[in-house]
Amino acid sequence: xxxQYVIExxxxxxxxxxxxxxxAAQSLLASMGALIxxxxxxxxxLDFSGxxxxxxxxxxxxLNCYRRVGEFGGVMRVVSVAGQARxxxxxxxxxxxxxISYAE
Amino acid sequence: MKVxxxxxxxxxxxxxxxxxxxxxxxxxxxxxxxxxxxxGDIKTAVSEAVTNCxxxxxxxxxxxxxxxxxxxxxxxxxxxxxxxxxxxxxxEKARKAMFTTGGSERSGMGFTIMESFTDSLRVRxxxxxxxxxxxxxxxxLRASGVRAPEAETGNPA
Numbered sequence: 175x176x177x178q179y180v181i182e183x184x185x186x187x188x189x190x191x192x193x194x195x196x197x198a199a200q201s202l203l204a205s206m207g208a209l210i211x212x213x214x215x216x217x218x219x220l221d222f223s224g225x226x227x228x229x230x231x232x233x234x235x236x237l238n239c240y241r242r243v244g245e246f247g248g249v250m251r252v253v254s255v256a257g258q259a260r261x262x263x264x265x266x267x268x269x270x271x272x273x274i275s276y277a278e
Numbered sequence: 279m280k281v282x283x284x285x286x287x288x289x290x291x292x293x294x295x296x297x298x299x300x301x302x303x304x305x306x307x308x309x310x311x312x313x314x315x316x317x318g319d320i321k322t323a324v325s326e327a328v329t330n331c332x333x334x335x336x337x338x339x340x341x342x343x344x345x346x347x348x349x350x351x352x353x354x355x356x357x358x359x360x361x362x363x364x365x366x367x368x369x370e371k372a373r374k375a376m377f378t379t380g381g382s383e384r385s386g387m388g389f390t391i392m393e394s395f396t397d398s399l400r401v402r403x404x405x406x407x408x409x410x411x412x413x414x415x416x417x418x419l420r421a422s423g424v425r426a427p428e429a430e431t432g433n434p435a
Binding site: 193195196197199200203227229230231233234237238257258261262265266 | 293294296297300314315318319321322325326329332333375382383384385386387388390391394395
């Protein structure tokens with residue numbers, strides 16, 4: 175799946191686009207991991223405004239990113255999560271661990 | 279319950295087919311005039327079931343995944359996802375949240391999500407023979423009280 179990124183005031187903003195399932199997650203994990211490891215940013219934002227669907231593979235992507243950034247003391251948040259992905263994250267209780275904000 | 283439509287789909291267990299499976303079932307389910315949330319629930323549940331086949335039933339090989347989806351009068355959809363793969367030695371354990379044998383790329387939430395997003399989930403598995411997952415979901419009746427397939431057939435009421 176497509177992954178764009180920008181760096182805004184020292185924050186690495188990752189913008190995956192499309193449907194996050196097990197198929198897409200394999201390459202997404204690799205490319206997000208490579209970007210984070212190369213730059214070691216103290217702040218990472220996952221912008222989910224372009225994510226039209228995600229299943230539990232998306233949970234693994236978020237938690238993987240969260241752990242990776244936490245390893246060198248950075249913080250991570252997820253923004254603009256739409257309805258269907260929100261239900262998946264709520265069911266798994268991910269917001270108890272990760273800072274998540276939802277799309278209107 | 280009377281069946282008003284039925285679909286059978288056989289796929290190889292390639293991960294690229296996960297999206298195909300949920301799109302196909304969602305297209306059938308659309309005939310029941312679901313809400314956007316209901317459609318999202320169905321797509322998510324199918325995605326989890328098919329991913330289990332890809333990751334767990336056929337971990338080192340490509341096998342077949344058999345999907346049967348049926349629509350019933352009154353707005354019920356039933357989705358069966360079957361494989362002839364490894365099977366699950368302990369279904370009760372596999373259904374527990376956060377339990378996974380899939381490593382750090384999996385969340386262990388597949389069955390929990392299938393359970394939460396449907397009304398019922400039955401799992402039958404025989405180690406060495408395969409697994410069948412059957413999910414049912416009743417869609418809320420819309421204000422009109424008429425579901426699309428009944429209206430579309432043109433049958434007298």
